[in-house]
Amino acid sequence: MMLVNGRPASVLPLNDRGLQYGDGLFETLRIRQGHPSHWQRHLERLREGCRRLGFAAPDAAVLETEAGRIAAAHPDGVLKLMVTRGPGPRGYRPPASPSPTRILVGSPLPDSLSVWRRDGVRARICRMRLSSNPALAGIKHLNRLEQVLARSEWEDEYQEGLMLDGEGRVVEGTMSNLFLVRDGMLLTPSLDQCGVAGITRARIMDIAAGMGIVCGQTGLRLDDLFRAEGLFLCNTLIGIWPVRCLEGQTLPVPDLVRRLQQQLDTQDP
Incomplete structure (x- = not known):
């Protein structure tokens, strides 16, 4: 309709x-x-x-x-x-x-959302970079050519691709926001230059605060992702997808990610 x-x-x-x-x-x-x-x-x-x-x-x-x-x-x-x-x-x-x-x-x-939520996903690093523009950072405008070109870089062997800005900072997925777990804390990329400030991203930060989990917005590099205790992606439709494999490297799924999934589900009608 x-x-x-x-x-x-x-x-x-x-x-x-x-x-x-x-x-x-x-x-x-x-x-x-x-x-x-x-x-x-x-x-x-x-x-x-x-x-x-x-x-x-x-x-x-x-x-x-x-x-x-x-x-x-x-x-x-x-x-x-x-x-x-x-x-x-x-x-x-x-x-x-x-x-x-x-x-x-x-x-x-889509039928496959719950499967990836349970089993985790495979992700890659996109060659396409995001343009920096603070005037548009955070909002969900209709100009999505960067995401279109990034998504054209693979077929179905990955479920998501992660995008960097021109300075090499990790920003988001083509269709999702990103969190990493480090020392029991959550970190998510700062979106002051580009990227979409997702609704589910904001909800997760609120949930983390209610659980007593420290959550910071900061600049992240690729090395931070590969050294993390865990990574997950989020948006309105997928909820939370744990990242099981990034560029061929297997990643664990911390218990913290499963707890956040449960809390996020509890908030939904």
Whole structure:
């Protein structure tokens, strides 16, 4: 099911700036028992992204109603919510009075997610690097060419690829955030220059604080990953995926990671 500005549709105007320039944002939500999970967290990140791109966020009540229609059609599935600046004339200059476009798409939940959650995943280091831009760091904008090119580097022999910035700092996976375990602490890359500040990443940091686990955001290098006591990936759909193998090196899965999985599951409806 797909809604464009509240109406069933499968096309966009050719002059929509989301299509022409990637001028917009998106959120990916897990639908559980007919309800989009952690709706307020996603809505807050969407609002922040709209603020930073310089156009008004859609009305929250309208978005919630439309999300409910998608959730009713996919009660145990995935909702992708996109907001673009809307149609505009030729050229990069944004229209003075934009009319944002709302696009909501529902789809089934992929079958393999629970298997990788239990068994862990194989990951690699991507050759493609992320560009640094503090003005866009953290938000989930529609410009995903770096991730597309990174994901094209392998077939199905890995479940995820890790991306570095131009200075060689580890930032995130192509579709996930990253944590490592060191001396009983959690460390996750700082996202002040690039990367997406994931909803599940924030939830895990909150959970860790509640469990009395120290969690820091810092600059990480490849050596830090290979020396870690454990690594895991996270996003809204996968929850937590332990990394069992990185570039052919086998990694342990600490008990701390399994405890975090359990706590994360407990918070979900």
